[in-house]
Amino acid sequence: MNFLAPWLMPVVAAATIPPLLLLYFLKLKRREVPIASTLLWRKAVEDLQVNSPFQKLRNNLLLILQLLALTAAILAVGDPMFAGHRGVEKAIVLMIDHSGSMATDEGGETRLEIAKRAALKEIEDMSTDQRAMVIAFADRARVLCPFTDDKNALRRAVESITQTDAPGRLVEAMALAEAHSTPVGEVGVEIEIAESQYVVFTDGRLADAAQTIVQRGQLEIIRVGASTENVGIVNLDVRRHYEAPERLSVLARVRNFGTQASTRDVSLYVDGELKAVQTVQLAPLGNANAISQQSLAGPSPDGVESNAAFELFLDTAARIEVRLSGQDAFAADDRAYALATAPRPVSVLLVTPGNRYLGHALEALRRANLLGSAETWTPEEYEKKPTEDLEVDGRCKFDVVILDGHSTERLPPGNYLFFAGPPVLDDVRIRGTVSHQAFLDWDDTHPILRHVPVQTMVVFSWLDIEVPDQAIKLIEADNGPVLSLLSRDKRQYLVCSFGIFDEDRRHLNTTWVLEGPGFIIFLQNALRYLAGASTTGQVPPVKPGEAFELAVRPGPSTVRIYRPDGSADSVPVQRNTVTYGRTDRVGIYSISNGLPGNEARAVNLLDETESWIAPNSQLQIASGEVQQRTGKDRVNRPLWPWMLGAMGLILAVEWLIYNKRVLV
Amino acid sequence: MPVATRKSDLLDPEFMSRLEQLDIVSRKIFAGKMKGERRSKRKGQSVEFADYRNYVVGDDLRFLDWNIYGRLERLFIKLFFEEEDLHVNVLVDMSKSMDFGNPSKSLYARRVAAAIAYIGLVNYNRVSLVAFSDQYGPEMVGVRGRRLIHQVLGHLSDLQADGAGNLSAACRQFAIRHPQRGVVLVLSDFMDKGGYETGLRYLIGRHYDLYVIQMLSPEEIEPNLNGDLRLRDVEDGDFAEVTISRALINRYKQNLNAYCSQLRDFCTRRGVTYMFTSTAVPFDQLVLNYLRRRGLLR
Structure with missing residues (x-):
């Protein structure tokens, strides 16, 4: 047992015990009453005393009881706490999950509200020598209150946490917590490292729990929530047909995460108007025990998923919304949004001194209706062309510019594919040439290299190009990247270190263009990836919590971004671009004066981990299984109510004794 | 006063x-000192006959029953109850x-x-x-x-x-x-x-x-007292300090009953x-x- 306010006890004791003793030893002033005879009264008093046990003790029994009652009151004033299994950790990090799954309704209140209440209870139970900090985390972690022993500040921090629809990620939160928990000392001076207690209030649905490492201290999960029934949209794909861009396919994948079979209607809304409805029937994921232990890895049981596919004719840009009928505990995944772009063929500019392989490949794509138009300029023409031939509204007029062996600084915002020559940027430079080496690694899961047989490629030599760290290396060789993707300042650069031809452009540098369809698949992938929304028919969706950029018309210094709930945020414009990061709720975020194709962004949950609302009873982290409690458990139980109860009991006993005794 | x-x-x-x-x-x-309106065990001069007894020398001749003497020729004295x-x-x-x-x-x-x-x-x-x-x-x-x-x-x-x-x-x-x-x-x-x-x-x-x-008095039979009192005996000025409680009142009543019962028993056993x-x-x-x-x- 320890006390939260031990200093109060001697003060109260000093103020109350001496007066009690003084009062007790003062003679009671009695009212004088004349009676006929004291004969029988004396006898009655003597009888009572003789019949009472513990005669010697009785004279002081009342005093002893009063002192006991007072002691109980003084102990209660000291706010005693029964120390639970928390131990002696002085620093507590309260980490509260406010990800999408925490919005699950648990009988009238959300999991986040339950978690906040449990966190407030933890704060209440803190002793005076403990400090705590508050971290709210979803996809990102934020310190809401640094280490302090000010309970009011901690309470305010907890109460300020709002619900988001972002996915839950523990790694960043844990790193942040550990960083704050590590004491900073002078070099060479040994400091006592206090172990921290990391208390995580979550439903356990954390996608990256398996990567979480606790280096020092103890991690404790306080699991909240019990609801399991949820059906959610886990994927939404909107595409235009390659051959007929005015035809739009909408594919929604719906999954049952509950224990009961479910039949739901999937409704398609275009610009708020109901266009089609499909009914899906979903089998249960499993029984209650199984679904709290199952993992998302591996194939899902038959029938728990179903696809709703819609085909519609749409030759304009539109806002697509897919809704699930019915209600379940988790509402954020019952709607998904997409922004369909107007059908527009991809236009390509090929800048080359002459490359028939590239020319033929582009012509083949154009004939297959996979490409709208392709122009070919020489490097000299490219450099000399007036700006209006190359730029429109501050962006490159062409969807993709292919620069074959031509490094240039003339790179208006747009998408570029470089062969045998990097863009002229400060942090990209050529270190030399590499010959007769093999590729070490490549990422064939990337859309650009999908279905591209890299292992059969033969490249005789390539430039050793140094790229910044943030560049994505798609193909790597021993000494550096061969194919890398770099995004910055509204520009995307796909840099291929080798060309089709060697330096004197007389011999082929690679057999890639000769062997099978690999090269043309690569070119199609690259154009589709770089052109992005222009070709797929959908503005790339954003995950909750992620930031997005929108190009705006030149002019105003701020624009208003309208959130799904109808409120608006004023956002500053920097270089005709706004960056917006407060995407904590799903829905459509629109801008007041965006450029065509940049008027809005759809934010979707589409996260199976979040939709799987059944609390995770076996949370595994990299360091091992985590000790879990439910939110109802208590640590540091306050004892003052018991003390007051004891005081009341003692007073009641005293009253009984007082009524049975008389002093003569 | x-x-x-x-x-x-x-x-x-x-x-x-x-x-x-x-x-x-x-x-x-x-027996009383004077004749009164009450019959006494003592025989004396009254109108109410009580008994006869044999005459002895010295008896008042006025109380001889001559009728009996005439019939039986024996001297009897008439005895009367004396009213006292x-x-x-x-x-x-x-x-x-x-x-x-x-x-x-x-x-x-x-x-x-x-x-x-x-x-x-x-x-x-x-x-x-x-x-x-x-x-x-x-x-x-x-x-x-x-x-x-x-x-x-x-x-x-x-x-x-x-x-x-x-x-x-x-x-x-x-x-x-x-x-x-x-x-x-x-x-x-x-x-x-x-x-x-x-x-x-x-x-x-x-x-x-x-x-x-x-x-x-009713105050003694059902005392209407409460609080911490100093009871003063009006006869001898003796004091009893009491704190009135239900138990004490009950005990007082028990004692009073016992006291009265003792007095009654004492009297009854002695024909009082x-x-x-x-x-x-x-x-x-x-x-x-x-x-x-x-x-x-x-």
Whole structure:
């Protein structure tokens, strides 16, 4: 047992015990009453005393009881706490999950509200020598209150946490917590490292729990929530047909995460108007025990998923919304949004001194209706062309510019594919040439290299190009990247270190263009990836919590971004671009004066981990299984109510004794 | 300061007229000094024949039954019951404790004494009134005849409750001074710290026809007290510090019952008639009903 306010006890004791003793030893002033005879009264008093046990003790029994009652009151004033299994950790990090799954309704209140209440209870139970900090985390972690022993500040921090629809990620939160928990000392001076207690209030649905490492201290999960029934949209794909861009396919994948079979209607809304409805029937994921232990890895049981596919004719840009009928505990995944772009063929500019392989490949794509138009300029023409031939509204007029062996600084915002020559940027430079080496690694899961047989490629030599760290290396060789993707300042650069031809452009540098369809698949992938929304028919969706950029018309210094709930945020414009990061709720975020194709962004949950609302009873982290409690458990139980109860009991006993005794 | 009671407070004329119908009953027949209206065990001159006995020399020849002599030629003396007066003695406790209660026990006791005295006077009994507290007296001895009722009431009115009670001494004095047997009525609360046994034994030893009336006030029977009190004995100034509780009140009542029961048993075993009354009981009801039922009056 320890006390939260031990200093109060001697003060109260000093103020109350001496007066009690003084009062007790003062003679009671009695009212004088004349009676006929004291004969029988004396006898009655003597009888009572003789019949009472513990005669010697009785004279002081009342005093002893009063002192006991007072002691109980003084102990209660000291706010005693029964120390639970928390131990002696002085620093507590309260980490509260406010990800999408925490919005699950648990009988009238959300999991986040339950978690906040449990966190407030933890704060209440803190002793005076403990400090705590508050971290709210979803996809990102934020310190809401640094280490302090000010309970009011901690309470305010907890109460300020709002619900988001972002996915839950523990790694960043844990790193942040550990960083704050590590004491900073002078070099060479040994400091006592206090172990921290990391208390995580979550439903356990954390996608990256398996990567979480606790280096020092103890991690404790306080699991909240019990609801399991949820059906959610886990994927939404909107595409235009390659051959007929005015035809739009909408594919929604719906999954049952509950224990009961479910039949739901999937409704398609275009610009708020109901266009089609499909009914899906979903089998249960499993029984209650199984679904709290199952993992998302591996194939899902038959029938728990179903696809709703819609085909519609749409030759304009539109806002697509897919809704699930019915209600379940988790509402954020019952709607998904997409922004369909107007059908527009991809236009390509090929800048080359002459490359028939590239020319033929582009012509083949154009004939297959996979490409709208392709122009070919020489490097000299490219450099000399007036700006209006190359730029429109501050962006490159062409969807993709292919620069074959031509490094240039003339790179208006747009998408570029470089062969045998990097863009002229400060942090990209050529270190030399590499010959007769093999590729070490490549990422064939990337859309650009999908279905591209890299292992059969033969490249005789390539430039050793140094790229910044943030560049994505798609193909790597021993000494550096061969194919890398770099995004910055509204520009995307796909840099291929080798060309089709060697330096004197007389011999082929690679057999890639000769062997099978690999090269043309690569070119199609690259154009589709770089052109992005222009070709797929959908503005790339954003995950909750992620930031997005929108190009705006030149002019105003701020624009208003309208959130799904109808409120608006004023956002500053920097270089005709706004960056917006407060995407904590799903829905459509629109801008007041965006450029065509940049008027809005759809934010979707589409996260199976979040939709799987059944609390995770076996949370595994990299360091091992985590000790879990439910939110109802208590640590540091306050004892003052018991003390007051004891005081009341003692007073009641005293009253009984007082009524049975008389002093003569 | 006690105020002298008016005569009319003791007995009013209407009540007196009702008392005239009553007489005092003695369970024993006593010899008196004077001829009275009461039959005595002593044979003497009266109209009521009692018995015959043989003539002996010296007998009054006037009582010879000549009719029997003429028939049997033997001398017989006719014996007659002699009618004598009855001694009615009332001992009234006038200690300070009797001045307690509403109405006070002393007033109640004097009213009873006045009523008994009046009945005695009306029936030509010899009435003695003895007040006592810590000392014996004042007393009014041997009053006889209805015309003296005003003196009796005056005597009773002038009595004042004062001093500590001493029943033993008072009874002893009474027994010495009143050797004639008769009816003795003791009116007291019997709250005497010296005890009542010795005093009553003095009276019992004289073979009086003894009646004991214990009278207590309602305040003593059902004490209406609470809080932390310093109880002062009005007789001797003794103090008892008590904190009133239900348990204490219950214990007091138990003790009071036990005390009264002991007194009753003491009296009953010795042929003494014991009566208990609360001063809350109307006085006339006590005299006209209660005392008649218990056989003191008829």
